[in-house]
Amino acid sequence: MREIFARPKVVFSACLNFEPVRYNGQMVKDEFCEKLSKCVEVVKVCPEVGAGLGVPRPAIKIFFQNSEKRVIQVNTGQDVTDSIKKFSESFLDRIEGIDGFVLKKKSPSCAISDAVAYKTSRGEKTVLKTIGIFTELATEKFPNSAFTDEGRLKNYWIREHFLTRIFSSADLKSRSFNKPELVQFHESYKYLLMAHSPSLLRQLGKLVSNLKVAPMKEIVSLYSELFNKAFSVKPTLGKHYNVLQHLYSHLKEKLGEKERENMSRLLEEFSRGKISLKTIREIFRVYALNFEDNYLLNQKYLNPYPRELESEK
Ligand code: SF4
Incomplete structure (x- = not known):
């Protein structure tokens, strides 16, 4: 991965x-x-x-x-x-x-x-x-x-925001989209965008769900503007918790009872700041790999920037 x-x-x-x-x-x-x-x-x-x-x-x-x-x-x-x-x-x-x-x-x-x-x-x-x-x-x-x-x-959340922002911006710039590629790109950023700005995620979603309204060049330009605007918004522990709940819902039916209990406990600990974002992401990455869950494996939320830049705090 x-x-x-x-x-x-x-x-x-x-x-x-x-x-x-x-x-x-x-x-x-x-x-x-x-x-x-x-x-x-x-x-x-x-x-x-x-x-x-x-x-x-x-x-x-x-x-x-x-x-x-x-x-x-x-x-x-x-x-x-x-x-x-x-x-x-x-x-x-x-x-x-x-x-x-x-x-x-x-x-x-x-x-x-x-x-x-x-x-x-x-x-x-x-x-x-x-x-x-x-x-x-x-x-x-x-x-x-x-x-x-x-x-x-040196502040964990500021660093997390900065890294997510620069790597997302570089990823966007490196693409030359046709329609299916833009839809796929947006799908892969869904949860990472949600952790920053749920309202801009909705606007971006509307834009990619109706690609016939304007020439592709105009749509990509508007998409880029809203995308960068979304990542300029600071993520919060609450927004991350919300995203993690969505990821958990996606996984839930594949988990046994004990695993669900454990996952609920880990999410609750995350919401109280007892375990780090790095740890909880790693747990989801392992599940995604074990279940060969391509939907989760493709989510930038689980891999927003190079692993060597990640830290516990
Ligand atoms: S890079 Fe900026 S802070 Fe560093 S020495 Fe030059 S002017 Fe000063």
Whole structure:
């Protein structure tokens, strides 16, 4: 049941495991980013080096001046906003088909929300958190891509969502559908979509159940838009529990009484967070294999991304 996955295209902050480009000439070691980089197409970027600031370099900070965000080198007082923006815009114009971004937390250039910024108003200095100057431009250019940082990826549910999103997006992009292929693709994503957005799953279902209403190109374009929108919605434990109940209903009549009791107990433990999604998926995969149940074996819900990226918590 080992699957071959389309490789998502992911932009990484270059200082995450790749190059010693931080202001102090170092890089950040991150075990998960290293693992992830082996399963995706990596696009590295260091907006500050790209802007010609060199390594090592004076640290920079964000200041709000008349509500405009400016990036200043603290030691020298030099305003480097325009050079970072210029490089970022030209870099972002050169890349395409990006499924996700893994950026360095807290960086004035790369942070997705937690760069420290200073604001002075009526003589009072306030400290606040904001998006990095590169990331702000990247979210404008790629509004449908998934953005995260190495800190957030340590959270199981954020990681699960990010991985599902980038691998689903890459899978969708790798296809050139005819009608039966789109129906089959949708069928295989039914439960994974349900874990994210039951309402968008319904809309997508309606779309594929009536493929005569518009030319295939238009349908695929609308399907892709709704599909990516569905995966941008966070899954919850409750939605996963609901999906697992559906999978259990599908299996139920093939199970003996003891197995049913055991399965009900496991699902209940999952709903209380006592056992992991990885474990419960593995149990369903084993049943699907034992019963040679192709309907379940084809469900992306049981295999949303490469197994080597799965973890217990
Ligand atoms: S956080 Fe961004 S700008 Fe800073 S060193 Fe890393 S890649 Fe370069």
